[in-house]
Amino acid sequence: MTLRDAINKLLGRQPASANTAKQRLQLVLAHDRSDLNPELLQQMRREILEVVSRYVEIDLEEVDMSLETEDRVTALVANLPIKRAKALPVQAQADQPITPEAPEASEESTEFSAKISSTTSL
Amino acid sequence: MAAASTRYILICSGKGGVGKTTLTANLGIALAKQGAKTAVLDADFGLRNLDLLLGLENRIVYTAQEVLAGSCRLEQALVKHKQEPNLALLPAGNPRMLEWLTPEDMGKIATMLGDSFDYVLIDAPAGIEGGFKNAMAAAKEAIVVTTPEVSAVRDADRVIGLLNTEGVKPIQLVLNRVRPKMMANQEMLSVGDVTDILALPLLGLVLEDEQVIVSTNRGEPLTLNGTKSPAARAYTNVAKRLLGEEVPLIDPSKERQGLRAKLGRLMQTKIF
Numbered sequence: 001m002t003l004r005d006a007i008n009k010l011l012g013r014q015p016a017s018a019n020t021a022k023q024r025l026q027l028v029l030a031h032d033r034s035d036l037n038p039e040l041l042q043q044m045r046r047e048i049l050e051v052v053s054r055y056v057e058i059d060l061e062e063v064d065m066s067l068e069t070e071d072r073v074t075a076l077v078a079n080l081p082i083k084r085a086k087a088l089p090v091q092a093q094a095d096q097p098i099t100p101e102a103p104e105a106s107e108e109s110t111e112f113s114a115k116i117s118s119t120t121s122l
Numbered sequence: 123m124a125a126a127s128t129r130y131i132l133i134c135s136g137k138g139g140v141g142k143t144t145l146t147a148n149l150g151i152a153l154a155k156q157g158a159k160t161a162v163l164d165a166d167f168g169l170r171n172l173d174l175l176l177g178l179e180n181r182i183v184y185t186a187q188e189v190l191a192g193s194c195r196l197e198q199a200l201v202k203h204k205q206e207p208n209l210a211l212l213p214a215g216n217p218r219m220l221e222w223l224t225p226e227d228m229g230k231i232a233t234m235l236g237d238s239f240d241y242v243l244i245d246a247p248a249g250i251e252g253g254f255k256n257a258m259a260a261a262k263e264a265i266v267v268t269t270p271e272v273s274a275v276r277d278a279d280r281v282i283g284l285l286n287t288e289g290v291k292p293i294q295l296v297l298n299r300v301r302p303k304m305m306a307n308q309e310m311l312s313v314g315d316v317t318d319i320l321a322l323p324l325l326g327l328v329l330e331d332e333q334v335i336v337s338t339n340r341g342e343p344l345t346l347n348g349t350k351s352p353a354a355r356a357y358t359n360v361a362k363r364l365l366g367e368e369v370p371l372i373d374p375s376k377e378r379q380g381l382r383a384k385l386g387r388l389m390q391t392k393i394f
Binding site: 001003006007017024032072 | 272280282308311312319320321389
C-alpha cells in the first residue's frame with residue numbers, strides 16, 4: 001500500500017486504479033495464456049481435490065487454487081491446507097498401483113503446496 | 123546492398139489505434155535520416171493509411187498487387203519520399219487481394235525489398251487473423267506497440283504469443299501515449315507494470331503528444347523536421363537504438379517538475 005492509497009482510504013475515496021488494472025490484467029492473461037476456460041478450471045480443481053483427498057484430509061474451506069503468471073510462465077498454484085493424514089494407507093486400486101508412503105499423522109495442520117508450471121506457447 | 127544483413131521488422135500491436143502506423147512512419151523517416159536505406163511496407167491491405175501519414179497518398183501509381191502479379195517492376199511501385207530519399211514506401215494493394223494473398227507472397231515481397239534496403243519495416247494490420255499472419259511471414263524480428271491500457275496490453279500479449287510460436291525474434295516493446303501525470307497519480311499502469319506483464323525489453327517510451335495529430339494532419343511525420351516535441355525525440359531515439367546506439371530511456375516521473383510533481387512522487391512511497 002502506498003501513501004496515496006492510505007490517504008484515499010482515510011478519505012473514503014476509491015483507491016487509485018493502476019493497481020486494479022494490473023491485477024485484473026494478470027488474472028485475465030493467466031487465463032488467456034493457458035487457454036483454460038473457467039469451467040475446465042473448476043473441473044480440474046474438483047479432480048485434483050478428489051485425488052489428494054484420498055490420501056489426506058483437506059481443509060476445504062481454505063483451499064486456494066489459481067493460475068498465476070510471471071515472466072510469460074503460467075503456473076497453477078494450489079494451496080491445500082491439510083487437516084490430518086488419513087490413518088490407514090490408501091488401498092491400492094487396480095487403476096492406481098503406486099501407493100505412496102502414508103504421511104505421518106500430525107496434530108497441527110500442514111500445508112501441501114503444488115506448483116505446476118508451463119511456458120505458454122499460444 | 124547485402125541482402126543478408128537487411129533487417130525485416132514487423133510493427134504490430136493486436137489492438138487498433140495504439141500507434142502502429144504512426145510509429146512506422148516516424149521510425150522510417152528517422153532511420154532514413156540516420157543514413158539507413160529504409161523501405162516501409164504497408165501490410166494493412168484492408169485499411170491502409172501509411173501513405174497518408176507519410177504524405178505520399180497522391181503519388182501512388184502501382185502497389186504491391188501489381189508487383190506480385192508481375193505487371194510492374196518493384197522499382198516502379200516504390201514511392202520515394204521527396205525530402206528523405208533514403209525512404210521508400212511500398213503501398214498496400216487492393217483490399218480484394220486479401221482473398222488470395224498468402225504468407226508466401228508477403229515473404230516474396232520482403233525478400234525483393236531486401237535487395238536494395240537495409241531496413242524493411244512492415245506495418246501490420248490490427249487483429250491476429252489472416253492479414254496479420256501474412257505480415258508476420260515477411261518479418262524476422264518485431265516491435266510490439268502498446269499503450270498503458272488494459273485492452274491494449276492484453277491484445278499485445280496475444281500477439282507476442284503468436285510471434286513466439288512463429289519464432290520471430292527479437293521482440294521489443296514500444297510503450298506509446300504515456301501520460302506522466304496519470305502515472306504519477308497511479309491512475310495509469312506504470313512502465314514497470316507493462317514490461318513486467320509482457321516480459322519484453324523496452325525499445326522506446328513515447329509520451330502522449332498533441333503534435334502527433336498535427337503532424338498527421340499535414341502528412342509530415344514529426345521526425346522529418348527534427349521538431350523538439352517529446353514524441354519526435356522518442357521516435358528518433360527508437361531509431362538510434364535499432365541502429366545500435368545506446369540512448370537512455372526517459373523517466374516519465376522526471377518529466378514533470380515543481381511542487382506538485384514532488385508531492386506526486388511522495389505519494390507513491392510504499393508505507394507497508
